[in-house]
Amino acid sequence: MVARTTDTPVGRVKPCRLIGLEQHHDERGSLSIVESEWTTGFPIRRIYYLHNTRTGTARGAHAHRALEQLFVAAHGSFTVKVDDGHRQRAYRLDDPGTGLYVGPMVWRDITDFSDDSVCLVLASEHYDETDYYRDYAAFLEDVRRQP
Structure with missing residues (x-):
């Protein structure tokens, strides 16, 4: 996972951040754990996943007023670009042991x-x-009307 553009956090309400997931590894493979509230900082009320995306596909292209999300590259990789109206940052997610927290009032584009x-x-x-x-x-x- 690579963060680019700036080291200043994006997200004025709740800053975007990478979260290391609890990991367990042995000869059988790896187990990544996400627990509602403990890992995410919010209750998990909905889970969905994007798959079978074609080369050049872009998803997201929206923001949420109140919703909080955790993005995880369960397999493969993709880039999440976040924008709070003042700062932008891009995260390349390629490790199922790391999630990207994106809070309210952050525009997100998912590409690559x-x-x-x-x-x-x-x-x-x-x-x-x-x-x-x-x-x-x-x-x-x-977003620019907010103090």
Whole structure:
């Protein structure tokens, strides 16, 4: 996993950050553990994953008003670009033992999927369309009004 662009955290409400997952390794393989609240800092109410993405595919292209998420490269790799309206940063996720926390009021774009990637996403809330910003200009307008 590679963080680029700036060392200043992105996310004015709750900063984005890499989280090392609890790991257990032996001759049988590896086990990565995520526990609601303990690992993520939020209750997990929804889990989904992106897979079978084609080369050149981009996902995300939105922000959330309140939702918190943990992104994990369960298999393969992809890049998550985050933007809080003031700062941007890109994270290359390629290790199933590390997750990327993305909090509220952060625009996210997911790109550069490897052919075999599985992007696992753990979310703090059930799906709610009213929580989404799908228009970047509207997102910027609201985020820049905040102190």
